[in-house]
Amino acid sequence: MIIDAHVHAFDRGFFPPAFARATALRWRHAVWPPRPAGALTPEAVEAGYVDPDGRLLAGDLEAAGVDAAVLMMLDHGIGLGEEAPVARDRILEYYAGLAARYPGRLYFFVGVDPRRPDAESFLRRAAARGARGLKLYPPDGFPCDHPAAVALCRVCADLGLAVMFHTAFVGWPFEGDKANPLALTAVQKAVPDLVLLVGHAGYPLWGPEAAAVVADHPGSYLEISQWQDLLDQDPGALVRVLADFRDRVGAHRIVFGSDHCSGPRFSGARSRLAAWVRFVRDLPETAGRYGRRFTREEVDLILGGNMARILGLAAPA
Ligand SMILES: [Zn+2]
8 A cells, every 4th residue: 555645735825825926936036047027927836736626636646556645734824924815724624625535545634833822723623624633834933842833742642643744944935944853852752652754854954863853752753755856866865865764763664755736737747756656666676776775565664554554544564
């Protein structure tokens, strides 16, 4: 069974308008000369992310041979200083609706900024609507060990929910330094019974830090999305990163994730999901080329066995 522990789908109005404005600016200025304003508008950015009924996501998962995936909700309102046009409860209904439309195929983690006064009641509402965990996004401006984040982790442990922290460095308009996974040691200490997913495994600045944090806490896991950015430039480097993670924490504590977004800009022929799944699946045959070794059993745990255990879909192997 192949499970993608980290995917996204959105409908129109799910992001604060500031997100599309900043993304359009970033993408236009990523090349020289900059693309003119009319070539990439905030409206065009948002239109690229829209998947109202999850059909594009379902198609991408199917094409990649992924059996089940976990949707991550985001809440950038405080971080970007501007609320999304669509209310949080309606966004929650969208994810609960997708999970209901694709039973056994789509699960979701609720996203809420822990600094919101109603964060805990929103989390409890989401749990009642079927959320399997909580996604926290520190680059919105709080460190992983912010007291409000730790308090929500305590609630999740009591409710039997997992928590995923985003730990990839991400630049403007976010505060990427807040994602440093070293601060998770304080969370593990405060909530030792937490099931903690270290989202993006510290990509690209903090891989060894993420692995060190996961290694000593039995309830923590590395989630490896975004590292596939190395796939085209240097597959050997990617094999070595994954083998180092395995050596440090064990294959039983790594979960496959892609951070795949559905939408006209990312789905169908543009989807990179199948290539990433294939790369991990083929590691037992290919890793030797780069002087490393993976067994089929290890890859089975990474690709789905561990996440099935976390989601309660399978008995522990
Ligand atoms: Zn993500």
